[in-house]
Amino acid sequence: MKKKSFVWHPNTQMKEWDSFNEIVKSKGMYLIDSDGNNYFDAVGSMWCNVWGHSKPELTNAISRQCKKLQHSSMFNLTNEPAERLAKSLIKISPGMHKVFYSDNGSSAMEIAIKMALQYWNNIGETKKTKIATLENGYHGDTFGAMAVGYVPEFFGKFKKQLFPTIQIPVPNKYRIPKGYDYLDYQNYCLDKVEKKFSNDDKIASFVMESGAQVAGGVIIFPKGFQTKISKLCKKYNILLVLDEIATGFGRLGSMVQYTEQKSIPDIVSFGKMLTGGYLTMAATLANKKIYDSFLGQFNDWKHLFHGHTYTGNPISAAVANENLKLYKKNNLIKKIQKTSKIFEEYYDKILEIKTVGDIRHKGMLMGIELVKDKKNKTPINPKKSINKIFFEEGRKHGIYLRTLGNIIMLVPPLAISEEELDFLLNRTMDTIKSAENKTT
Numbered sequence: 001m002k003k004k005s006f007v008w009h010p011n012t013q014m015k016e017w018d019s020f021n022e023i024v025k026s027k028g029m030y031l032i033d034s035d036g037n038n039y040f041d042a043v044g045s046m047w048c049n050v051w052g053h054s055k056p057e058l059t060n061a062i063s064r065q066c067k068k069l070q071h072s073s074m075f076n077l078t079n080e081p082a083e084r085l086a087k088s089l090i091k092i093s094p095g096m097h098k099v100f101y102s103d104n105g106s107s108a109m110e111i112a113i114k115m116a117l118q119y120w121n122n123i124g125e126t127k128k129t130k131i132a133t134l135e136n137g138y139h140g141d142t143f144g145a146m147a148v149g150y151v152p153e154f155f156g157k158f159k160k161q162l163f164p165t166i167q168i169p170v171p172n173k174y175r176i177p178k179g180y181d182y183l184d185y186q187n188y189c190l191d192k193v194e195k196k197f198s199n200d201d202k203i204a205s206f207v208m209e210s211g212a213q214v215a216g217g218v219i220i221f222p223k224g225f226q227t228k229i230s231k232l233c234k235k236y237n238i239l240l241v242l243d244e245i246a247t248g249f250g251r252l253g254s255m256v257q258y259t260e261q262k263s264i265p266d267i268v269s270f271g272k273m274l275t276g277g278y279l280t281m282a283a284t285l286a287n288k289k290i291y292d293s294f295l296g297q298f299n300d301w302k303h304l305f306h307g308h309t310y311t312g313n314p315i316s317a318a319v320a321n322e323n324l325k326l327y328k329k330n331n332l333i334k335k336i337q338k339t340s341k342i343f344e345e346y347y348d349k350i351l352e353i354k355t356v357g358d359i360r361h362k363g364m365l366m367g368i369e370l371v372k373d374k375k376n377k378t379p380i381n382p383k384k385s386i387n388k389i390f391f392e393e394g395r396k397h398g399i400y401l402r403t404l405g406n407i408i409m410l411v412p413p414l415a416i417s418e419e420e421l422d423f424l425l426n427r428t429m430d431t432i433k434s435a436e437n438k439t440t
């Protein structure tokens with residue numbers, strides 16, 4: 001039975017969603033509601049779940065830490081779990097030197113932007129104040145994050161308050177402008193980057209998701225694209241800020257996506273999977289050049305003016321430490337690379353479905369783009385929200401789905417088994433087929 005909610009839910013037209021299924025417990029890949037219905041968690045509880053739900057090692061790490069120290073501020077003090085985690089993060093992130101903690105991905109990106117802008121100020125290059133980004137990127141819902149990840153439909157109402165950014169087109173293989181092939185268009189985008197960089201010495205940094213745009217509809221970057229951007233950043237003395245909040249920690253099949261993309265950044269953010277999806281925590285890592293620029297006498301006022309109440313929370317850090325231990329113990333990255341091949345076996349079958357225009361997949365992430373007609377690639381556009389239709393239809397097939405626009409997102413817990421992934425893909429296909437008459 002659905003329950004009336006006193007909560008104002010995120011990104012939700014509350015008139016359409018007047019009541020909600022109440023989740024009361026969870027186990028493995030499943031969320032269980034108050035009527036005892038089991039739902040396969042196809043979105044990894046907003047793309048952050050690693051091991052499935054109620055993993056004893058993680059819940060024990062939380063309760064052990066709860067008994068020792070629940071919270072102690074990072075202002076003037078430090079704590080052991082946060083220090084241990086910072087050391088581990090630096091170890092897995094080539095080129096990085098220090099870790100700044102926050103509570104969520106949007107904040108981690110705000111911090112990244114502040115670090116990048118203040119760096120130039122710290123070294124006396126005060127004219128470098130502009131930020132360049134890729135069109136269609138997403139970096140969170142706070143003001144700085146909205147400015148660098150500007151999605152007109154979502155954030156248009158705040159446009160006047162957002163700082164302007166320089167936007168570079170992104171090569172979306174499925175929707176290449178007329179007159180280009182995929183390779184031509186990649187070169188066109190990279191030329192645009194170089195033109196902007198070479199004509200504007202006020203650009204302070206380039207901000208982009210690492211490996212793929214996720215919320216932008218699973219746009220996977222072609223091989224070499226990110227590497228070339230990172231080289232252009234070096235050539236024109238522009239800081240590279242990478243967002244690995246959704247794509248790092250194995251989501252795309254590498255622990256740290258920028259190593260696979262051969263693009264060492266100046267600043268990088270992690271979040272979502274950092275705690276295995278159990279507690280809220282994010283981290284912004286900076287290289288030594290950035291960090292050192294903030295050092296000085298107290299009244300030089302060069303320090304980073306940013307801090308949250310729960311920065312470096314020991315319980316979150318303890319579960320993140322246990323999570324990292326499990327990655328190693330279970331050789332999770334290798335396992336993801338192997339399990340991910342199951343997606344490939346379904347490409348043809350999914351593409352045969354009448355309303356499927358395209359599928360995009362990397363690692364443990366798949367986007368299925370739904371269209372009215374395959375030839376013209378017109379997105380489906382039903383009267384009711386697509387998300388609502390697929391949520392209800394998915395529920396009937398025992399899966400919890402959330403779509404992004406006309407794209408079905410499959411972002412399951414990273415440790416999903418081959419059998420579980422087979423199950424999820426079959427149920428997803430059944431859902432798309434049975435929703436056909438509601439979406440066309």
Ligand SMILES: Cc1ncc(COP(=O)(O)O)c(C=O)c1O
Nearest residue numbers: 104105106138139140243245246
């Ligand atoms: C790439 C990226 N950056 C930042 C964020 C914001 O993270 P949070 O929702 O934890 O604020 C998200 C969230 O989906 C994301 O996908």
